[in-house]
Amino acid sequence: MKQHILIAGGGIGGMISALYLKKAGHDVTLVEKNERLGGRLAFVREKGYKVDEGPTIVLLPDMLKGILHEVGIDESSLDLVELDPLYTIQYQDGTSYTKYSDARRQLDEIRRVFPKEDQGFQRFMEEMTDRFQEGQQAFLEKSFHEKRTFFTKANMKILMKLKAYRTVQSALKKYFSDERLRDAYALQTLYVGGNPYEASAIYSLVSYSEHAHGIYYLKGGYASLVDILEGQLINMGVHVRKNEEVTQLMFEGKRAVKAKVNDEHVAADAFVINGDYPAALKQFGLDEQDRRKYVPSSGCVMVYLGLNKMYHEAPVHQFFMGEHFDQHMKEVFQTKTIPQDPSFYTFNPSIIDPSLAPEGCSVLYMLVPVPSGDHINWEEETDFVENMVERLEKRGFPRLRESIVWKKVRTPNDSLREGLFEGGSFGLAPNLFQSGVFRPQVKVSETDNLYAAGASTHPGGGVPIVMQSAKLMASVLLKDLNDRKEVKVSG
CATH class of the missing domain: 3.50.50.60 (FAD/NAD(P)-binding domain)
Structure with missing residues (x-):
């Protein structure tokens, strides 16, 4: 009926x-x-340019395509481009580390940048392979509206195997001795607004999935x-x-x-x-x-730029780490203060998608994790945004400021106005x-x-x-x- x-x-x-x-x-x-x-899946449009306002990194492509297929949308409707390299992480000390889907290239990169960490990486990938499969079947694919279905012996065994009782950062110490490499495999909790020093080690599976299942870009944004x-x-x-x-x-x-x-x-x-x-x-x-x-999850300050040039040498995705990632996370999640030396993410899609900007031009997107809540009036913190654009120019995009055609900024204040819980960008x-x-x-x-x-x-x-x-x-x-x-x- x-x-x-x-x-x-x-x-x-x-x-x-x-x-x-x-x-x-x-x-x-x-x-x-x-x-x-x-x-939250929307565009920022200005003067013939457009750039994604929210999510940019396409993860779990098989899940995405599988669900779309189930609701009658053919895979041919999507122009998904696989990215390999996945992205580059730029450290404050000048170190640059690139992630790949290709396992051989990744091992070579680890041996180049972090000597003696290659065996830990191989162990990480091997152990996470089984954990991902079990975790997906036990938790991603089941509802627990009847709570008794969660508290089973089988699920408790899987939770122990996933080290759910540990944090992402502490669990990664088993595999990586270099703090910079641990940060490289912990920062993914920020994709969903989580603190890698507090989020369950279950979320270590995100960084595994990037290598195992790839990162994609959807043409057109x-x-x-x-x-x-x-x-x-x-x-x-x-x-x-x-x-x-x-x-x-x-x-x-x-x-x-x-x-x-x-x-x-x-x-x-x-x-x-x-x-x-x-x-x-x-x-x-x-x-x-x-x-x-x-x-609530973390908030974000997002800066959207329309540029009169292209940065062909810059990857689609980059992460620029501050000197003390742990201090940045403390400011975002504990003291709830404006970060003094924040890590940040950039999205440079025009190098693979010319449809986003006029010919010879490009769009650029910067995301800075900041505290959620209504205690900071971001409209008054214009110096913070200007300082971040200056950092962006110095660390990866030379002569950026003179190339800006337009700029738009989004803050937790905007998220609050739109009804997002306490201004968090990613839900709970x-x-x-x-x-x-x-x-x-x-x-x-x-x-x-x-x-x-x-x-x-x-x-x-x-x-x-x-x-x-x-x-x-x-x-x-x-x-x-x-x-x-x-x-x-x-x-």
Whole structure:
């Protein structure tokens, strides 16, 4: 029997949820308060230039392509370019270390830059191969809305094998003696806004995955995925309502029955929240049922530049490390102060994608991890941005400032205005007690027919993982609908 499902939020999680549920034969309404879909997957556009506003690094390509295939999007729709080298890390002492997909080249590079660390790297890759497979099957591919399904002997054994009780940085000491190399394999927790000195060693699998599964670039920019998904929503007949907002959910007991969309009351059989989970709970008056004190991910200062030249010699992705990475992380996550000597990331896609800028020109993107929260007025911290652009020029992009055609800046203040939890850029922080069963699940507790998908729900942040969240949610929701149907029939 066809049911009506209403989804509040048109981010990647909401769009993938809609496609799975529509494919199952249900009526689906997707409500998005903004004029465009895609959430954090968006472009910054200016004067004929465009650059990704948010995510830039395409990880887990098989998961990404597999989910798209399941919702009817052919792989040929995506122009994915494999990057090898993956990226380069520039250290303050002048050392430069490049990562590769090719194992032989990687060993040669480690022997060149970090003599005597090659055996540790080989051990790291060998041990992580088994752990990744087991971890993916046990945790990424399962929902834990029924908590007992997490606390099994098999799962506890896998968690011990994954060293979940240790931090990323401490776990890496088993493999690498050089602090710089440990930093190179720990910084990936920042992809999802986590502190490598606090995040569970489970997240060491991200740096393994880069070598094992590769890093890709989506031609046209990662945000071009939004148009592909929106086209499929239209093709499948999902009812998309933009510039409209779900402002209230109405319940009868534990069952949601209607949503207030602008001034209209819309009935549905099930409801899905696609938004930053803690903020959504508060908006819909459900925060009293979930009183946990959530911890936000890190914030970011992003600087977007349109340039009148190209930097052909600079890789697509680079990380520039400060002198004391641990001090930077302390400032971001503990003292919550403006970093004095921050590490930062750069994205230089025009060298492989001329569609992003006028001929002979380029775009450049810089990301600096900073504290989340509302205690810093970033609009007043213009010196910080100018100092970072100056550092960027000195460390990797000579004569940069004279080449700038336009500049835009995004800070945690913008994230706060957009409803992201405490201005964090990546949803909830990926610490141990906000991972797995401890993270908000795809079915909202104490409700019969309210579900959630997104970066703050299990299994976590990052575009393919958010898509996996939507897949898990759809599976649970469809099973619940089927169970309810069977109860009605038997009754």
